[in-house]
Amino acid sequence: MSPTDSAQPPVPEATASPGEPEATTTPEIVPPGLDYVASIESTDPVTIDPSYDLWINGAPTEPATNRYFPTINPATEEPLSRVAEAGPKDVDRAVASARKAYEGAWGRMPATERAKYLYRIARMLQERSREFAVLETLDGGKPIRESRDIDLPLAAAHFFYYAGWADKLDYAFPGLDTSPVGVVGQVIPWNFPMLMIAWKVAPALATGNTVVLKPAETTPLSALAFARLTAEAGLPPGALNIVTGDGTTGAEVVGHPDVDKVAFTGSTAVGKMIQRNLAGTGKRLTLELGGKAPHIIFDDAPLDQAIEGIINGIFFNQGHVCCAGSRLLVQESVFDSLMDKLRLRLTHLRVGDPLDKNTDVGAINSRAQLDRITNLVDIGVAEGADIYQPPCALPERGFWFAPTLFTGVSQSHRIAQEEIFGPVLSIMTFRTPAEAVEKANNTPYGLSAGVWTSKGARILWMADRLAAGVIWANTYNKFDPASPFGGYQESGFGREGGRHGLLPYLEGH
Numbered sequence: 001m002s003p004t005d006s007a008q009p010p011v012p013e014a015t016a017s018p019g020e021p022e023a024t025t026t027p028e029i030v031p032p033g034l035d036y037v038a039s040i041e042s043t044d045p046v047t048i049d050p051s052y053d054l055w056i057n058g059a060p061t062e063p064a065t066n067r068y069f070p071t072i073n074p075a076t077e078e079p080l081s082r083v084a085e086a087g088p089k090d091v092d093r094a095v096a097s098a099r100k101a102y103e104g105a106w107g108r109m110p111a112t113e114r115a116k117y118l119y120r121i122a123r124m125l126q127e128r129s130r131e132f133a134v135l136e137t138l139d140g141g142k143p144i145r146e147s148r149d150i151d152l153p154l155a156a157a158h159f160f161y162y163a164g165w166a167d168k169l170d171y172a173f174p175g176l177d178t179s180p181v182g183v184v185g186q187v188i189p190w191n192f193p194m195l196m197i198a199w200k201v202a203p204a205l206a207t208g209n210t211v212v213l214k215p216a217e218t219t220p221l222s223a224l225a226f227a228r229l230t231a232e233a234g235l236p237p238g239a240l241n242i243v244t245g246d247g248t249t250g251a252e253v254v255g256h257p258d259v260d261k262v263a264f265t266g267s268t269a270v271g272k273m274i275q276r277n278l279a280g281t282g283k284r285l286t287l288e289l290g291g292k293a294p295h296i297i298f299d300d301a302p303l304d305q306a307i308e309g310i311i312n313g314i315f316f317n318q319g320h321v322c323c324a325g326s327r328l329l330v331q332e333s334v335f336d337s338l339m340d341k342l343r344l345r346l347t348h349l350r351v352g353d354p355l356d357k358n359t360d361v362g363a364i365n366s367r368a369q370l371d372r373i374t375n376l377v378d379i380g381v382a383e384g385a386d387i388y389q390p391p392c393a394l395p396e397r398g399f400w401f402a403p404t405l406f407t408g409v410s411q412s413h414r415i416a417q418e419e420i421f422g423p424v425l426s427i428m429t430f431r432t433p434a435e436a437v438e439k440a441n442n443t444p445y446g447l448s449a450g451v452w453t454s455k456g457a458r459i460l461w462m463a464d465r466l467a468a469g470v471i472w473a474n475t476y477n478k479f480d481p482a483s484p485f486g487g488y489q490e491s492g493f494g495r496e497g498g499r500h501g502l503l504p505y506l507e508g509h
Contacts, residue, residue: 178508274287291487299331323448484497
């Protein structure tokens with residue numbers, strides 16, 4: 001549903017030219033039948049089983065715990081399925097299966113043969129992209145347009161990309177020991193389930209490692225469907241194992257003594273805990289953590305284009321993005337005009353059913369995340385920031401939050417310092433490029449940033465000074481398999497994507 005279906009610009013009245021008879025105006029007549037009609041994506045391509053077991057050694061495996069937990073549709077709060085909860089014995093079995101595959105069929109397979117499996121997986125993801133996109137939207141709440149047009153194409157592209165590198169590692173890293181590390185434990189978040197699988201699994205398999213993957217407890221269905229896809233692709237048993245559960249299961253994977261490398265994407269707090277627990281163990285570790293990205297708009301920026309970049313930067317995937325442009329820094333001279341355009345643009349965002357192909361902002365992923373967003377927004381109001389939310393009738397069931405802007409924000413406000421991970425934008429001003437850099441870097445994070453200006457030299461000047469791993473120029477949230485992604489400071493370390501994404505899975509790194 002749209003926040004304001006009636007918020008349309010007025011139709012200008014016809015005026016007469018000098019010397020001509022005065023023109024008459026007639027009220028605009030909307031033909032019948034042109035009211036908004038939802039365009040709902042069919043769920044027919046998706047079959048969701050009543051329950052799902054773990055995926056160990058290439059087959060569904062009942063959990064030793066005999067415990068299952070529900071996964072729900074956050075847009076309706078209706079249960080989708082029951083999913084196995086893995087315990088220590090289950091993680092032992094998964095790691096043992098991965099070790100056997102590493103020392104056997106997968107680890108000994110020639111790189112040219114490994115590449116064929118990754119190509120096959122990539123092609124199958126493309127062929128079944130509609131099925132996986134609908135599943136992502138049902139289980140995670142994101143708009144189908146994003147699942148269909150961004151998440152699934154990028155996931156397939158990553159498998160294609162790393163398939164191409166599988167037999168070229170010696171050329172990619174001359175003089176480096178390009179043998180695999182071994183068994184890799186990977187823990188991924190709920191905001192981009194399929195894309196995170198591709199970011200983690202594709203480079204690990206391409207380099208000859210085997211994987212034990214723990215998906216997020218609120219979005220496990222994509223990973224389990226992907227496991228079945230890999231079996232159909234003929235991937236040797238044990239090369240990929242899926243253990244579902246909550247944070248306790250993730251801790252079992254991370255701390256297992258026979259896991260050689262850990263890759264984690266998630267919150268900074270959990271990342272710090274993992275780093276402390278692995279200190280002194282000799283395990284490899286890469287962390288892709290949170291962010292509080294500055295989105296910087298200079299006075300010479302094309303404002304209409306910048307508005308779309310701002311919208312994409314913070315409201316894409318309901319703001320459930322670690323690199324979201326959640327701090328908007330606007331040069332003072334264009335602040336008023338930009339804010340007028342931005343408020344107007346918010347009134348045209350459509351919030352509602354994620355399966356509607358016209359939806360811009362879908363459901364918040366979980367009740368817990370909605371409570372966190374609500375709490376931090378309440379704190380922002382209490383600390384004196386000015387809130388703006390467009391008129392927005394939210395669905396009665398499900399987890400929803402209206403697109404939100406805060407002005408009058410200072411650097412000390414919690415909403416300017418803490419990652420909200422929701423559709424909430426904190427807006428500040430600056431006068432000079434140096435002030436913009438100082439405010440942008442005043443954060444414990446360092447994952448991403450965006451700069452809008454018509455001056456190429458200014459973009460390069462800013463990029464040299466911004467403490468961020470990824471910097472977009474006159475765009476935002478653009479990803480490519482060949483481009484590395486990662487951050488500094490409390491945003492973690494290591495890179496995913498590009499040749500850099502292969503290095504953590506190689507012995508010589």
